[in-house]
Amino acid sequence: MLLPSKVIKTGFEAETVRTADDRVLTGLVREDGDALRVLSADATVRVPKGDVAARTVTKISVMPEGLADALSRREFEDLVAYLSTLR
Numbered sequence: 714m715l716l717p718s719k720v721i722k723t724g725f726e727a728e729t730v731r732t733a734d735d736r737v738l739t740g741l742v743r744e745d746g747d748a749l750r751v752l753s754a755d756a757t758v759r760v761p762k763g764d765v766a767a768r769t770v771t772k773i774s775v776m777p778e779g780l781a782d783a784l785s786r787r788e789f790e791d792l793v794a795y796l797s798t799l800r
Contacts (some may be wrong), residue, residue: 716774
């Protein structure tokens with residue numbers, strides 16, 4: 714949570730997809746038959762595989778940095794306690 718890009722769990726790596734018409738999309742990429750679904754915080758975009766010019770895995774997590782900064786110490790402790798129950 715404090716350093717979301719330090720270790721990114723397999724399957725949650727963000728990718729950058731460049732399309733043939735030079736659009737650049739970044740997010741989690743899922744195979745969807747003959748297309749890719751690029752999931753970002755803003756939208757989900759479906760791109761036919763034939764329209765993909767390049768695809769690269771990024772080293773940056775999709776979880777934004779600094780989320781814990783918006784929480785009080787008590788809220789952060791409560792969040793960690795809750796997350797530890799989900800194992």
